[in-house]
Amino acid sequence: MDLSRVLPFAKELLEKVVESGGIAVDATVGNGHDTQFLAERVGENGFVYGFDIQKDAIDATRKRLQEEGLDTRVRLFQESHAHIKEYVDLTHHGTVQAAVFNLGYLPGSDKSVITKPGSTITAIEGLLDILMQGGLIVLVVYYGHVGGQEEKDELMNYLQGMDQSKAHVIQYQFLNQKNNPPFVLAVEKKK
Numbered sequence: 001m002d003l004s005r006v007l008p009f010a011k012e013l014l015e016k017v018v019e020s021g022g023i024a025v026d027a028t029v030g031n032g033h034d035t036q037f038l039a040e041r042v043g044e045n046g047f048v049y050g051f052d053i054q055k056d057a058i059d060a061t062r063k064r065l066q067e068e069g070l071d072t073r074v075r076l077f078q079e080s081h082a083h084i085k086e087y088v089d090l091t092h093h094g095t096v097q098a099a100v101f102n103l104g105y106l107p108g109s110d111k112s113v114i115t116k117p118g119s120t121i122t123a124i125e126g127l128l129d130i131l132m133q134g135g136l137i138v139l140v141v142y143y144g145h146v147g148g149q150e151e152k153d154e155l156m157n158y159l160q161g162m163d164q165s166k167a168h169v170i171q172y173q174f175l176n177q178k179n180n181p182p183f184v185l186a187v188e189k190k191k
């Protein structure tokens with residue numbers, strides 16, 4: 001067998017839970033690869049919320065979605081994911097199937113704009129309130145940049161301490177790759 005690489009593994013997890021007609025969240029839109037993936041997955045009767053603090057990321061993703069004919073099933077916010085819970089419609093609370101994060105900076109853009117542990121953890125807490133039971137939060141953790149190690153450490157500390165009656169948490173990582181290889185964390189809200 002071939003062990004899945006990190007990004008395909010993250011997608012495989014999302015595919016298990018995001019269904020046609022569902023609700024999903026891209027917490028770090030960037031250039032919109034995951035937003036597009038989620039929008040295709042939920043189909044024309046589903047809905048995706050996307051968050052990024054950078055205007056360029058929101059603009060690039062809006063253009064991508066328009067070109068693909070997916071823009072009507074996605075709402076994009078130039079806003080921190082710390083506020084996800086406030087922006088997701090009340091009628092969708094308790095029904096969100098999955099959320100995805102790509103931590104770090106947007107490749108090819110300002111490397112000083114990075115995800116931060118405080119807002120990442122606030123976002124996870126908000127998401128746990130609005131996910132359906134059995135819903136999933138998938139995080140791809142890049143930590144080789146300045147500030148990345150701190151975010152990784154705080155996040156791991158938070159997730160390792162999470163009440164096991166609330167959620168299952170897993171880590172998927174290649175242990176023998178060089179140069180801070182990214183890894184996947186997944187948080188499943190318990191049924």
Ligand SMILES: C[S@@+](CC[C@H](N)C(=O)[O-])C[C@H]1O[C@@H](n2cnc3c(N)ncnc32)[C@H](O)[C@@H]1O
Nearest residue numbers: 028030031032033034052053080081102106115
């Ligand atoms: C690794 S990139 C995401 C890549 C993206 N998944 C893609 O397909 O291109 C991380 C993104 O997180 C965004 N970001 C940083 N802090 C954020 C926050 N507090 N809330 C939402 N997005 C944030 C950055 O602006 C950047 O675009």
